[in-house]
Amino acid sequence: MFKQVKQNKAYQDVVEQIQEAIMEGTLKPGSMLPAERELKEQFGISRGTLREALRVLEQKGLIEIRTGVAGGSIIREVNSEKLSENLGLLIRNRAVSLRDLAEFREGMEGGVAALAAQRAGEQDIASLQGLLAVAQGHLKEGRKGWDAFVRTDEQIHMALARMSGNPLFITVLTSVYHNIHTYYENYLPWNKELLQENFTDLCNIVAAVSAGEAERAREIALGHVRRFNAYMEEKQA
Amino acid sequence: MFKQVKQNKAYQDVVEQIQEAIMEGTLKPGSMLPAERELKEQFGISRGTLREALRVLEQKGLIEIRTGVAGGSIIREVNSEKLSENLGLLIRNRAVSLRDLAEFREGMEGGVAALAAQRAGEQDIASLQGLLAVAQGHLKEGRKGWDAFVRTDEQIHMALARMSGNPLFITVLTSVYHNIHTYYENYLPWNKELLQENFTDLCNIVAAVSAGEAERAREIALGHVRRFNAYMEEKQA
DNA sequence: AATTTACGAATGGTTAAACCATTAGCAGTT
DNA sequence: AACTGCTAATGGTTTAACCATTCGTAAATT
Numbered sequence: 359m360f361k362q363v364k365q366n367k368a369y370q371d372v373v374e375q376i377q378e379a380i381m382e383g384t385l386k387p388g389s390m391l392p393a394e395r396e397l398k399e400q401f402g403i404s405r406g407t408l409r410e411a412l413r414v415l416e417q418k419g420l421i422e423i424r425t426g427v428a429g430g431s432i433i434r435e436v437n438s439e440k441l442s443e444n445l446g447l448l449i450r451n452r453a454v455s456l457r458d459l460a461e462f463r464e465g466m467e468g469g470v471a472a473l474a475a476q477r478a479g480e481q482d483i484a485s486l487q488g489l490l491a492v493a494q495g496h497l498k499e500g501r502k503g504w505d506a507f508v509r510t511d512e513q514i515h516m517a518l519a520r521m522s523g524n525p526l527f528i529t530v531l532t533s534v535y536h537n538i539h540t541y542y543e544n545y546l547p548w549n550k551e552l553l554q555e556n557f558t559d560l561c562n563i564v565a566a567v568s569a570g571e572a573e574r575a576r577e578i579a580l581g582h583v584r585r586f587n588a589y590m591e592e593k594q595a
Numbered sequence: 596m597f598k599q600v601k602q603n604k605a606y607q608d609v610v611e612q613i614q615e616a617i618m619e620g621t622l623k624p625g626s627m628l629p630a631e632r633e634l635k636e637q638f639g640i641s642r643g644t645l646r647e648a649l650r651v652l653e654q655k656g657l658i659e660i661r662t663g664v665a666g667g668s669i670i671r672e673v674n675s676e677k678l679s680e681n682l683g684l685l686i687r688n689r690a691v692s693l694r695d696l697a698e699f700r701e702g703m704e705g706g707v708a709a710l711a712a713q714r715a716g717e718q719d720i721a722s723l724q725g726l727l728a729v730a731q732g733h734l735k736e737g738r739k740g741w742d743a744f745v746r747t748d749e750q751i752h753m754a755l756a757r758m759s760g761n762p763l764f765i766t767v768l769t770s771v772y773h774n775i776h777t778y779y780e781n782y783l784p785w786n787k788e789l790l791q792e793n794f795t796d797l798c799n800i801v802a803a804v805s806a807g808e809a810e811r812a813r814e815i816a817l818g819h820v821r822r823f824n825a826y827m828e829e830k831q832a
Numbered sequence: 833a834a835t836t837t838a839c840g841a842a843t844g845g846t847t848a849a850a851c852c853a854t855t856a857g858c859a860g861t862t
Numbered sequence: 863a864a865c866t867g868c869t870a871a872t873g874g875t876t877t878a879a880c881c882a883t884t885c886g887t888a889a890a891t892t
Contacts, residue, residue: 423873444678534763
């Protein structure tokens, strides 16, 4: 008949209050919370309890805590760092496999390329072409340039994500790349043909984006990721 | 010349030790940590410091803390709950627009439907058809069944995500749906034709999934989301 | 015998006051 | 002008005690 009364622990209540204030905009990024000895008075709790609350907020990525005379709790710009960290935990625990990551990427890259094609400005296109040039340079270096090439490849994909203008794509892809990288480094046998093929794909994607051809960009990007994933499956199996 | 010495705070050290033990498998899900008063001795720290560490581990989703005589810190099966929570925070805070959410959904639904078509078993297909029947029932109820229809629609999409077997899709789409729902409820003007059209789409998607036709499922799902988003843009503009 | 009640013990939750460690700014010195 | 050392404010940690919740068990009741 009646609803269970929610018995909040004191520190949870503090976390919620501060989190809501941040979400509402009452507390703005860059501003600081009062000192611990002041805050504990405002909330009417002990310092230990307050510190448990602050640790939680820190772990959520909502505040950063600094020591020293000008130290304290600084409200942070919300970012995807903790999300990425969390994803990394899942991966390490084998809850998310390399295959899962690759599949997920396959689902998103096409859409990202299409959006980028619709929205890229002149500056964006110039920066893409700059990255392509860098990639080509690394490719010419032979084996010792491979690592750098892969990183540049990743940068191009991230640049496309940014041009999509969609913070969700940017955040989620950032996390995926950050975590997929370790797999590549440790397990994937690279070779010259694969890199060359990748480079050609990238050139085609950039060309389609530059021309504003969304559907063509989508198709090429999707094919690019698919081919890459197929290679990976083959080598891993 | 020398590398900066990393001055770990005591609680961080504790977090790392316990986290590593969990990741390595030394501490298995379901097992319990010693009581706080015992643990603090083992680590050689005070109880307050230990509790800060436990709060962090709890916030990471690695342990669950229970009170009472048989209480304590239980090692949890790693799951995506906190990742979802984190994504929700990002969505709320970054003022991710409805359009961003819709675009992102557009990027993923096609791939999800295709994977579901490849992987759905007999039971999965039966449960999809059960959901369709429920949806149809709500549709017949007229206006008062609309809300229920929308919820069922969402359940069908979530079921497809689960059938994709990819924890990333499941996690991310769960967060997206959870957050897009509030928008729909508050801002979107539904009408009978739209719902009917949605229902037809769903039937077609389920048919394609049942037949194991991945590419057809992809196309229909993509078209479905696109048509829906277009309608939304029109009504919001 | 079965059920209910009351209590004890173990565990997490919270408090209080003190002291340690770090750091920005200032005052004095060179 | 540059260096040096002090001061004060802030987070980091410790200690010891008590409160609150919960499970098992023993006693009381039916």
